[in-house]
Amino acid sequence: MQNQQEELFNALIKENHASIYRICRAYIYDAFLADDLYQEIIFQIWKSITTFKGKARVSTWIYRIAINTAINFNLKNKQHQHISLPDFMQLPYEDTLLRKQEEEQQLDHLRYCVSQLESPDRLIISLVLEDRSYKDIAEITGSNINHVGVRINRIKARLLKLMSTEKENEF
């Protein structure tokens, strides 16, 4: 029985580790804290695997654990919440940006803009960026599909605005 659970755990992590990691990077800008969150999520999946009854789809089950662990992590580590820096403090970031390759620059730019969103919006956008449908996201969060749709459109608009505003600030 234990072997079965271990095999299931291995298979789940192999299939989903990239998504889980990306959710961590979406939720927390700092790479090292994101790694801590990733480790915590893996631990919670391990703990929960014995009680997995198959009522929800596996993907829904995994994402729920990831999102709830992120919520819990944020509550416990409030001092690590990302706060938007005042304008004059953003110069060091722009210097760093210049040194990166174009693709990595764009990605870091995107991560930075995601981190500027409010905490609940970061949770939702992390799922949207993972190609989760509105229905999936509603199921994971326990919200209704209409609310999710409206919320996602607002977040996307905000994110695109942040991306273009930050781009303008660079030049």
Place this chain on the structure above:
Amino acid sequence: MNFDDLKMSWQTQTTHTTTKTAVSKDELKSKWQKHQQAVLKMNICMSLGFLAAMIEIGWVYLTYHNEYGWPFKVSIATIYSLMIVFSLVGWRNYAFKKENFDNSSADYIAYQLKKLSWQRQLITVYIWIYTVLLWLALVMYIWEITTGATALFRYSALGIITLYVVGITVWTRLTKQKKQLILIESMTADLEDLKKKLITD
């Protein structure tokens, strides 16, 4: 710039973690076992301590109840009530340790809010009940055992006990509990905000 391009860029990022966080199954097993052992040890200690105290107090009552009056009996009854209250609180706290991370976020947030509400009640209500019962038990006990003593000695002893209990209560309330309440309020506000924006806004 469109969102689909951003999504594609996001999904192609490298997803390695730093070497310090490479999680092995053995580490997970060990962490989980330690967690289980800690919870089990705490429960066993609490249960054994509870049982020992009940037996001891029962023995005290059966040995001396003929020698003392009703205050002694009230004192014993109060101590038993205290222990029952403590036990119920302890088991409720233990029940709250079982968190289900695989519930929907709405259910998870509701559960965390319930837990915080319970913690707030513990500090603002149950601690007071505990303190009053403890004071009552000590006062009754002192009253009985100082039956043969002078009034000055008796009332001095009662005064010292009262001052001690009140002093400790006020000090704890102003220092430790105040910090705990501030933290609870802060976490509750965050969760309410999250619930509003994630689920219902």
